[in-house]
Amino acid sequence: MAAGSARIVRYILLAFFFFAVVYFVSHSSYDGVPLTTDSLRAGKGSTTSSEKDTSSGSKGAASKDAGKSSSSSGTSFGSSPGTPSTSHQDLAEAPMALTPADAGWDNLLGTAPGPRMNATFVTLARNSDVWEIARSIRQVEDRFNRRYNYDWVFLNDKPFDATFKKVTSSLVSGKTHYGEIPKEHWSFPEWIDQDKAKKVREDMAQRKIIYGDSVSYRHMCRYESGFFFRHPIMNNYEWYWRVEPSVELFCDVHYDPFRFMAENKKKYSFVLSLYEYVETIPTLWDSTKKFMKNHPEHIAEGNSMGFLSDDGGDSYNHCHFWSNFEVGNLNWLRSQPYIDYFEALDKDGGFFYERWGDAPVHSIAASLLLKKEEIHFFNDIAYYHVPFTHCPTGEKVRTDLRCHCNPKDNFDWKGYSCTSRYFEINGLEKPEGYENQQD
Ligand SMILES: Nc1nc2c(ncn2[C@@H]2O[C@H](COP(=O)(O)OP(=O)(O)OP(=O)(O)O)[C@@H](O)[C@H]2O)c(=O)[nH]1
Ligand SMILES: *[C@@H]1O[C@H](CO)[C@@H](O)[C@H](O)[C@H]1NC(C)=O
Numbered sequence: 001m002a003a004g005s006a007r008i009v010r011y012i013l014l015a016f017f018f019f020a021v022v023y024f025v026s027h028s029s030y031d032g033v034p035l036t037t038d039s040l041r042a043g044k045g046s047t048t049s050s051e052k053d054t055s056s057g058s059k060g061a062a063s064k065d066a067g068k069s070s071s072s073s074g075t076s077f078g079s080s081p082g083t084p085s086t087s088h089q090d091l092a093e094a095p096m097a098l099t100p101a102d103a104g105w106d107n108l109l110g111t112a113p114g115p116r117m118n119a120t121f122v123t124l125a126r127n128s129d130v131w132e133i134a135r136s137i138r139q140v141e142d143r144f145n146r147r148y149n150y151d152w153v154f155l156n157d158k159p160f161d162a163t164f165k166k167v168t169s170s171l172v173s174g175k176t177h178y179g180e181i182p183k184e185h186w187s188f189p190e191w192i193d194q195d196k197a198k199k200v201r202e203d204m205a206q207r208k209i210i211y212g213d214s215v216s217y218r219h220m221c222r223y224e225s226g227f228f229f230r231h232p233i234m235n236n237y238e239w240y241w242r243v244e245p246s247v248e249l250f251c252d253v254h255y256d257p258f259r260f261m262a263e264n265k266k267k268y269s270f271v272l273s274l275y276e277y278v279e280t281i282p283t284l285w286d287s288t289k290k291f292m293k294n295h296p297e298h299i300a301e302g303n304s305m306g307f308l309s310d311d312g313g314d315s316y317n318h319c320h321f322w323s324n325f326e327v328g329n330l331n332w333l334r335s336q337p338y339i340d341y342f343e344a345l346d347k348d349g350g351f352f353y354e355r356w357g358d359a360p361v362h363s364i365a366a367s368l369l370l371k372k373e374e375i376h377f378f379n380d381i382a383y384y385h386v387p388f389t390h391c392p393t394g395e396k397v398r399t400d401l402r403c404h405c406n407p408k409d410n411f412d413w414k415g416y417s418c419t420s421r422y423f424e425i426n427g428l429e430k431p432e433g434y435e436n437q438q439d
């Protein structure tokens with residue numbers, strides 16, 4: 001009797017095992033092929049500048065494929081869907097795993113569960129930047145986006161060529177969009193005195209100020225300050241993550257930074273901060289003070305003035321967030337306070353009569369127009385843009401996130417960084433181990 005039922009159990013187990021093997025074999029060979037073509041297709045986004053196609057993009061595909069990947073799918077590509085057993089509803093509810101203690105933290109295979117934000121990567125680039133931006137994209141994809149498949153918008157003052165589109169769309173797991181910048185957004189406004197601007201460039205060239213003699217660099221800074229967020233393609237999104245050529249990401253990004261921003265009511269974020277080169281912005285603070293006087297209604301209560309000034313706003317200490325990395329809210333940049341600030345600066349002409357960078361412009365705006373809790377520091381996003389590195393403080397964080405940066409390179413607590421100041425004005429406790437990284 002006992003032996004008989006044991007045999008039955010054995011048969012059942014054997015049958016179960018057999019069917020599991022059949023299911024796995026057929027499933028993986030079935031999935032492998034269409035998945036590859038699927039992710040290729042996802043990469044082939046629209047290729048025209050006027051394109052506004054947001055339908056059936058990566059968001060749809062991502063949520064369709066979303067599901068916990070079974071461990072057996074470890075050999076397939078990042079886009080393996082595993083068993084799509086979880087319903088749409090469940091995924092939208094799935095909480096984010098922010099630390100190793102949270103469920104789902106270790107699940108870095110397959111498409112990430114959870115909702116997708118209305119978000120895109122954005123890169124301003126020239127055709128000649130193609131291989132440098134390819135490096136950046138590859139790292140962003142490997143460390144994060146292969147599991148999230150967010151779109152990527154490329155903007156250029158000239159049409160993108162076929163090579164640029166082919167290389168970038170093959171690397172991005174979401175949809176790609178290529179936009180040309182309207183002439184009005186990349187030229188001298190009529191109120192700028194050309195002779196005066198030219199003399200400034202000649203003078204700065206003599207004084208060897210970096211990019212001091214460049215016209216295109218000035219158009220670039222003005223564009224990033226006042227226009228990228230209102231390009232027709234960008235109007236389709238609420239959140240952006242800016243990526244420049246030749247940057248590096250050193251750690252896994254386990255959770256969705258866009259969703260983190262949305263759920264924690266953040267509007268702007270940074271990983272590196274430092275003092276601006278004074279010669280490029282001698283009158284930026286004068287223009288800012290004039291704006292504050294003319295628009296007191298735009299200045300937020302509980303702002304971050306303490307980050308910018310050591311004397312209550314009289315003078316600027318030149319601290320700014322380094323804007324070549326940003327995750328931020330586009331609707332904030334499109335809001336009246338920000339637009340009024342940009343237009344006030346633009347009228348004063350400092351993008352051309354000096355060499356105002358978009359980093360101090362964004363930073364001053366974020367510090368004055370937002371509440372201080374709305375600016376976030378991503379300690380866990382490790383980043384390099386020549387010549388500075390943000391490598392997370394804390395050995396446990398670095399090993400948990402499989403970081404490959406050298407902690408000695410971390411710029412955060414060194415004398416030329418403003419990140420200590422950010423921590424102080426926000427009453428935040430500095431991460432453990434910061435004392436050993438101060439020089
Ligand atoms: N389309 C276009 N993009 C540009 C131009 N100049 C700069 N960019 C892009 O604007 C961004 C900032 O330019 P960078 O040359 O990286 O300026 P930077 O970061 O201050 O200086 P680097 O140390 O050289 O990186 C990058 O994404 C560039 O690809 C230009 O003339 N046309
Ligand atoms: C995304 O955000 C933009 C800008 O706010 C909005 O116009 C658009 O309708 C949003 N799209 C979705 C799918 O929510």
Ligand SMILES: [Mg+2]
Binds near residue numbers: 244245324385
């Ligand atoms: Mg750069």
